[in-house]
Structure formats: structure tokens, C-alpha cells
Amino acid sequence: MADAALRLTTLAEELLGIPLPVRIRAWDGSESGPSDAPVLVVRSRRALRRLLWKPGELGLARAWVAGELDVDGDLYELLDRLAGLLWDRGAETKSAVHPVRDPRLRAAARGLIAIAGPWPPPPPPPEEVRRRSGPLHTKRRDKEAISHHYDVGNDFYALVLGPSMVYSCAYFDDSAGSAGGLTLEEAQHAKLELISRKLALKEGTRLLDVGCGWGSMAMHAAREYGARVTGVTLSAEQAAYARKRIADEGLTDRVEIRVQDYRDVRDGPYDAISSIGMAEHVGSVQYREYADDLFALLKPGGRLLNHQIARRPEPNEEAYHVDEFIDAYVFPDGELAPIGRTVGTLEEAGFEVRDVESIREHYALTLRQWVANLEANWPEAVRVTSRGRARVWQLYMAASALSFEHNKIGVNQVLAVRPGEGGASGMPLRARTWNPTAR
Numbered sequence: 001m002a003d004a005a006l007r008l009t010t011l012a013e014e015l016l017g018i019p020l021p022v023r024i025r026a027w028d029g030s031e032s033g034p035s036d037a038p039v040l041v042v043r044s045r046r047a048l049r050r051l052l053w054k055p056g057e058l059g060l061a062r063a064w065v066a067g068e069l070d071v072d073g074d075l076y077e078l079l080d081r082l083a084g085l086l087w088d089r090g091a092e093t094k095s096a097v098h099p100v101r102d103p104r105l106r107a108a109a110r111g112l113i114a115i116a117g118p119w120p121p122p123p124p125p126p127e128e129v130r131r132r133s134g135p136l137h138t139k140r141r142d143k144e145a146i147s148h149h150y151d152v153g154n155d156f157y158a159l160v161l162g163p164s165m166v167y168s169c170a171y172f173d174d175s176a177g178s179a180g181g182l183t184l185e186e187a188q189h190a191k192l193e194l195i196s197r198k199l200a201l202k203e204g205t206r207l208l209d210v211g212c213g214w215g216s217m218a219m220h221a222a223r224e225y226g227a228r229v230t231g232v233t234l235s236a237e238q239a240a241y242a243r244k245r246i247a248d249e250g251l252t253d254r255v256e257i258r259v260q261d262y263r264d265v266r267d268g269p270y271d272a273i274s275s276i277g278m279a280e281h282v283g284s285v286q287y288r289e290y291a292d293d294l295f296a297l298l299k300p301g302g303r304l305l306n307h308q309i310a311r312r313p314e315p316n317e318e319a320y321h322v323d324e325f326i327d328a329y330v331f332p333d334g335e336l337a338p339i340g341r342t343v344g345t346l347e348e349a350g351f352e353v354r355d356v357e358s359i360r361e362h363y364a365l366t367l368r369q370w371v372a373n374l375e376a377n378w379p380e381a382v383r384v385t386s387r388g389r390a391r392v393w394q395l396y397m398a399a400s401a402l403s404f405e406h407n408k409i410g411v412n413q414v415l416a417v418r419p420g421e422g423g424a425s426g427m428p429l430r431a432r433t434w435n436p437t438a439r
Contacts, residue, residue, distance in 0.1 A: 004115060005032040008042065011111045021081040025072065037081070038073030048116035061325040064395055065125040065388045075398050083402055127388040129332045139261050141333065142281065143234045154214070154241045155384040159377040160370050160393065164188040165214040165241075168277035168307060169363035169411055184369045187362075192220040197434030198355070198415050199272040199303050201225040208232070208270040208297060210262045211278025215242030215255070221274075222254035230267070232260045262293060269299035276307040279342070283335045287342075291349035300420035304351065309363075310410045311336035329392045339412050351416035354427055360410040367401035 004026035012020050023033035025041045047063035063069040071078050162184055170187030171194055203226035209218045212231025221227040233239050242257045273294050282290045314320045343353050374381055381390045403409045417425050
């Protein structure tokens with residue numbers, strides 16, 4: 001008799017102490033749970049063996065990437081229901097449950113073992129980062145981490161990001177979601193325009209774009225403002241793609257793209273620096289050096305625009321740990337910091353922080369459009385990379401969209417200046433003159 005779904009549901013509810021908010025469909029065709037809920041499909045008992053070996057997020061991620069777990073219905077709704085369990089109950093569960101002493105966990109483990117099938121667990125999917133060695137955030141290790149994330153094929157990113165090739169949150173207006181709202185391309189253009197105005201770019205401005213990606217900001221600054229731009233990235237694939245785009249637009253006399261660590265840039269001072277979606281890779285142990293290096297590369301009166309994802313502060317910051325799924329499959333060695341810490345570190349390095357703009361909701365909108373692009377181009381995305389890689393990005397972007405929507409993470413643009421002689425900032429007396437729609 002097919003009853004695997006009922007057994008799984010019963011085990012989960014015994015462990016959680018509440019009804020499971022999703023329906024389960026098991027490999028034997030059985031189903032259990034609310035009839036109107038999205039369905040978590042357990043395609044193979046291998047998924048259970050992964051969970052027994054790596055309980056929690058990493059085991060679930062491995063099963064998802066391998067295709068042993070799937071969703072029938074709305075992915076966002078299912079993730080939202082499961083995330084509610086983690087966000088609302090996660091802290092109390094982690095503090096209350098000991099993996100050896102707690103009888104519920106022991107009973108659940110015995111139940112899973114009984115239906116999980118032969119030991120040992122399957123090996124991790126090939127998309128998972130292999131064991132890393134050496135100190136965090138050395139130049140070698142950072143280059144390997146960046147390569148894992150970005151050197152997965154420019155064709156894949158083009159399918160997801162669209163023609164703008166901008167891999168950071170777009171800047172929508174209040175018509176977002178309506179028929180007359182900005183398209184993703186228009187909103188990405190608006191974001192690049194916003195940054196350019198905040199940096200006060202003009203003809204001849206010398207701009208350093210740290211973590212330049214596929215060259216979109218560098219090209220915008222050169223084409224629209226006549227800036228002279230140096231872009232640096234650790235990704236060889238990004239650099240090759242950016243150089244071709246720049247040549248095709250006839251901007252090679254204004255834009256140089258280097259495969260170079262920002263710590264090795266020595267040709268300052270620059271009039272302005274943009275760092276868009278790059279500081280998340282720096283890490284807490286390196287962040288002060290990052291701030292010091294950028295300060296040294298700016299001329300007095302020069303501006304820095306730091307566009308960075310932030311997390312909510314922990315009651316005990318020592319307890320913070322990097323998300324297992326993100327670390328193993330998406331951003332190896334990446335770390336998020338609270339916005340207060342970022343601002344404080346920039347000030348300690350000598351910057352004067354002049355403006356902080358939260359654009360959290362914009363990133364949720366952006367991610368949902370990226371997911372839609374990926375799903376609309378699914379066969380081609382799988383062809384140019386791998387099914388596992390496409391599943392990594394689908395899960396990562398959908399879950400991240402919900403995290404932004406629920407204010408679990410945010411994203412901020414921090415505008416700072418290197419003070420000039422006598423403390424002069426060179427800033428206008430009225431703030432946010434760069435946004436003509438703000439009042």
C-alpha cells in the first residue's frame with residue numbers, strides 16, 4: 001500500500017508540533033496534506049538520505065539541485081509557507097532542540113531511516129563548491145569564489161538578466177506591477193542613471209568601477225556622461241564579454257576592463273568610484289581594508305557609491321553564520337553585514353557618509369523578473385549550463401525575492417565622500433538633487 005507521503009507528513013508534524021503547511025507527494029504516488037496547498041514533490045528516497053546525512057538547509061538544497069525534490073504549483077507560495085516555519089519558529093527550534101538529547105528528533109530520525117532506503121547518502125551534486133582550504137578572502141581564494149559564481153557561461157546570464165546584463169537590483173517607479181510600469185531594461189537603465197547622478201559624473205570624470213561585471217555601468221558612464229572608466233573584475237568570462245560590448249559600441253578609447261583584484265589597483269586617484277553588488281564578496285575580515293583601499297584611490301572631494309545587500313543585525317552578532325545553501329552553491333565565502341556596520345566602517349576609513357537610500361523592494365521586483373526570464377527560457381538555460389545549475393539559480397532567486405519582501409535582507413546605496421581641504425565635501429546643500437522625482 002502506497003503510504004510514504006502520509007508517513008513523511010506525520011514525521012514532520014511530530015517534529016514541528018504543528019500541521020505541515022504544504023502537501024507532500026511521494027515517489028510511490030501517495031499524497032498527504034492540505035488539498036489546496038502547493039505540493040512538495042519527493043521524487044526519490046535519495047532526498048531523505050541526504051537529509052539524514054545533512055539535516056536542514058544543505059540537505060534540502062542538495063535534493064533540490066539533484067531534482068529529487070520539486071514543486072507542483074507556485075514555487076513562491078511553497079517557499080513562503082516553508083520559510084514561515086523557519087523564520088517564525090527557527091530561532092526557538094534551534095535553541096530548544098539538541099540533535100542527540102531531544103526525543104522528537106531521535107524518533108523522527110528513526111522514522112526517516114526506516115523509509116529512506118539503503119545507506120550511504122548520494123554524493124553532493126556537481127554544482128556544489130568543493131571543500132575550500134586556506135584563510136578566508138586571500139586573493140587566490142576570492143578569485144576561485146568569483147569564478148564559481150560568474151564563470152558559468154555568459155549565455156546563461158544573458159537569458160536570466162536580459163539585454164542590460166546588469167546583475168544588481170533595478171530601480172523601478174511606483175507603477176511597478178502595473179501595465180504601464182517600467183520594464184526590467186528601463187528600470188536597470190534608471191538604476192545606472194541614478195548612480196551616475198549621485199556620483200556627479202561629467203565629461204572627463206575618471207571613474208573606477210569595482211566589480212564591473214559585464215561592463216554595463218562602465219559603458220553607461222562613458223556613453224551618457226563622457227566619463228573615462230576603469231572597470232575591474234576577477235571573472236575572465238565577464239571581462240571578455242565586457243570588452244566585446246565596449247568595442248562594439250566604439251567606447252574603447254574611454255573604457256578599460258581589467259581582470260584585477262581591487263587590492264591591486266594602484267593608478268589612483270580617481271574622481272569617483274562605483275562598487276555595485278561587489279562588497280558582499282569582501283567579507284567581514286577584509287571589509288576595513290576594502291574601505292581603506294577605496295579611500296586611498298579617491299581624490300579629495302571624490303565620491304564613492306557603495307551599492308550592497310545588507311542583513312538584519314543579530315541579537316548576538318557572534319552567532320551569525322553564512323547561509324549554507326548560498327555558501328555551497330551560489331556565493332562561496334560571501335557575507336552580509338548590517339547597514340550600520342557598513343556605514344561605520346566607511347567612516348572609520350575616513351569617508352563622510354552623505355546619503356543612505358534603501359531600495360529593498362526594488363530587489364524583490366528585480367528577482368521576480370529574473371526568475372520569470374529563467375523559467376521562460378528553461379530549455380535553453382539547461383542547455384548552456386546544466387539542469388542542476390539552472391535549479392540552483394531558480395531556488396536562490398525565488399527565495400531571495402521573498403527574503404527582500406519580508407525584510408529579512410535589504411539593499412542600500414551608500415554615498416560617501418573623501419573630504420577635501422578643511423573638510424569640504426563638494427556636495428550640494430540640498431540632498432538628493434540626483435532624483436528629480438523626490439520631494
